[in-house]
Amino acid sequence: GACGLGGPGGGGGPPAPPPAPPDALPLGAVRPECRGLSRAAVRLDAPTVAELLEAALAENDLVTAWEEVIAPTLHAVGRKWATAGERYVEVEHLLSWQISAALHRIRPLPEPPRSPPVLLACVPGEQHSLPIEALTAALGQRGVPARMFGAALPAEALHDAVRRTGPRGVVLWAQSRTTADPALARSLAGIEWGLRGARTRPALLLAGPGWGTDVRGPRTERLYGLRSGLAVIEALARPRAGTGEAGAEPAAYGS
Template sequence: MASDGSPKPPLRGSEPPGAYITSGALARRLGISPTTLRSWDQRYSLGPAQRRRGHHRRWSPQDVAMVEDMCSLTASGVSPAEAARSAKKRAHAAPQGEGTPPASARSTTAALTSGKAAGRDSSGLPLGAVRAECRGLARAALRLESVAIQEQLNTFVQEHGVVAAWEELMMPTLHAVGRKWESSGDRYVEVEHLLSWHVSTALRNAQLLLGPGETRKASPPVLLACVPGEQHTLPLEAVHAALLQRGRPVRMLGAAVPAEALIAAVLRTGPAAVVLWSQTRSLASTPLALHLLGMGWGVNGARQQAALVLAGPGWRGGRIEAAAQPQGLREAIALLASESSGLSE
């Protein structure tokens, strides 16, 4: 499957099924670099069984199946050394000419990838006690392997939903990469950027991955916006995806929305609620929040107001009466998914 969720394209070239393929073609299929293939060969003897003349490596269907198995295991959180041992064992056990491991070997995958991982991952990322999928995602991110990153994210969203994907996979891995970056100078910023891009892609594609929720007709929308100057949008994108899945009309304004633009959007859309996200305390604007709470529209005697939800760590430590301040995505969705416009604590 490609990084956008579509099936992988066939290998380039006109080689018939069963033909030997080049390292470059195999790397393109797996979404890894030829350097990774060479490294696995040098470290774990995970290379083609036969070497052709001129030292050009050509991979048989059995070789390809073995490396695909290696990628699947490492992406699921198994250490490279253990994954290589398992992949080679399966390759030797599989009947000649077949690429799919037997059922006994597939059960080994579940045993290797199940359970929780504690402490520091072998990559050095401070993951702590997390799901095994976080380890696989972190390794794929450190290798900058876009296809593996997107496949893991898409699969988790499909199997567990948006809220669980955000809380149990996306956020822990993003936090670990961020801590690694902060403690390593300017290193790993490219890892965080790539991972953030693919997390955003998975969240925006959640409706395609899960199917559209049942839309509630004639229901006022929820308006999502970052405070002026705030560039962190991923948490809001998670709210957006989760609300869409629940059939709640929603409008996403995104990063750093000027106060005047936000006020105009409220008057134009008449939302049931406004979610105002702030990552940092210095950007959390109490005057803007109070202004939104005091806004109304409609004819006299039938004035309407939007409920205000202050989300993000920037609002912690302060309290604005009449505004809801949920702790985490799950609580925010419970408030916002309600049909009524009023939000209760």
């Protein structure tokens, strides 16, 4: 099951674990891999963090490793930082760097020829890119063409990338309300290319907590979570039977 963040359920289960030491992360009821990873991160033991991440990704599919091992540990570090008076920032940075490195080592499958890609980028000013790094790696494992532009891509560069590649869709990540830019989203959704009378626009897929839930606009949809986001993008990138055209409109997708 999922690596939950709350406490254990009631009933006649095993005895409660001993009290955590003062520097332990608030993990709750989680898989043992989370505890080992968090202990190594708190010690700033980079080789062990790297080894445990490699093992988690080798023993699970990427989505499961993200949902049940990596994300819960990241969330615990974030909660500890928020309650520890600016402590643990170095733990969060080391862990994030090692996760990013592990994701970058995942080799994508060969891309289908002449298949428009999906573009992934953070909004201008947004430095938190790990979730869409995970999404990019998972798309690569599935052979979905993807172009990842990382953190804080300037708006003009993002517009140029869309016009140059003619993508199936654009995933735009915003971690906070202060970086989310509805005007940028509207302008991206309005970009067109192709012959007059058969113009094409990209699907715009807004990801991250910065966007909230009230998303409106043509061919614009909200993504929630790695697993459901993958399903949305795979459906978008899959040609309809008997045609070379992309799949369903984003509005048909759920989370």
